[in-house]
Amino acid sequence: MLRIYYKKDRRLIKETDLEDLRDIAMTSMVWVDLQNSTIEEKVTVETYFDIKYSSEEESQEIESSSRFSEFEDELIINSNFLSITVEGFEYCPVSIIVEKGILFTYRYNDLKTFSESVKKIRASPASFNNGYQVLMTLLETSIDLDADLIEALARKIAKLNQDIILRQKRSDEEVLIQISSFQNETMSLRENIIDKQRLISALMKSNSFPEEYMAFLRIMIKDINSILEHNKFAFERLEYLQDTFMGFVNIEQNRIIKIFTVATVAFMPPTLIASVYGMNFKLMPELNWEWGYAAAVLFMIASSLFTLIYFKKKNWL
Secondary structure, eight states: OEEEEEEETTEEEEEOOGGGGGGSOGGGEEEEEEESOOHHHHHHHHHHHTOOOOOHHHHTOOSHHHHEEEOSSEEEEEEEEEEEOSSSEEEEEEEEEEETTEEEEEESSOOHHHHHHHHHHHHSGGGOOSHHHHHHHHHHHHHHHHHHHHHHHHHHHHHHHHHHHTTOSOOHHHHHHHHHHHHHHHHHHHHHHHHHHHHHHHHHHOSSSOGGGHHHHHHHHHHHHHHHHHHHHHHHHHHHHHHHHHHHHHHHHHHHHHHHHHHHHHTHHHHHHHHHTTOOOSOOGGGGOTTHHHHHHHHHHHHHHHHHHHHHHTTOO
């Protein structure tokens, strides 16, 4: 899919037809966005504007030189954006080029960052005169969405913490899987935020990025630092929650072991008595006693009760 945004009479117009590309003046171009585009659309845009989008493999490289490159009048950026799925978060690589004030983006997924940025552009089209402003809007929106995701995750962690404290009906395995899932989401968010931090830092060091936007970039860096602190707190809270849960599990296991231990000790005296009277010696005075059996049974019961009462007084039960 091709989306072309260009200025016309103080408004920002959107075109999606590849045939209209050559009818738009180069000086009016603001943003060219390709999403799951055809080979024809990609080749036409690259040829017409004399640019080269990064491949999906290049977009996923972690080296600094692969993430950000600067030439005389061109910025080449590779960055990951988060996509929310049923399983959690998924990294979606995006190839970004800024050349002569025009923003070019190439992506494979329908990302919320882009749709929300388009809403902002439509709300105030006169404020967007070049690709630098659109790029900053994309970065700002990405940071805002990351902050929302961390807040939503914090609420989920608080709910899970409440369930553990109140001992809601959840299996131990289910709780551990949930904690592990939250930890993975927290780490994914942190990696995504750090990726944007590196990108914005590189833009601030750039010689070709307009000086008039540097103050805005510094504000975004401060926002990112605040989000990273919140993310760190969420991860530490998950570690504390995991330790608390394992403490509850250990207490429950100790209680069960304690019950078995008490039961074992309580039945030791009756077992000893039964063993004595189970001997096959000829000279045992009680063998001919009329009340011998009843007395032995009562003696075994009394010995068990005595053991339980003793444990109770010692607060071992």
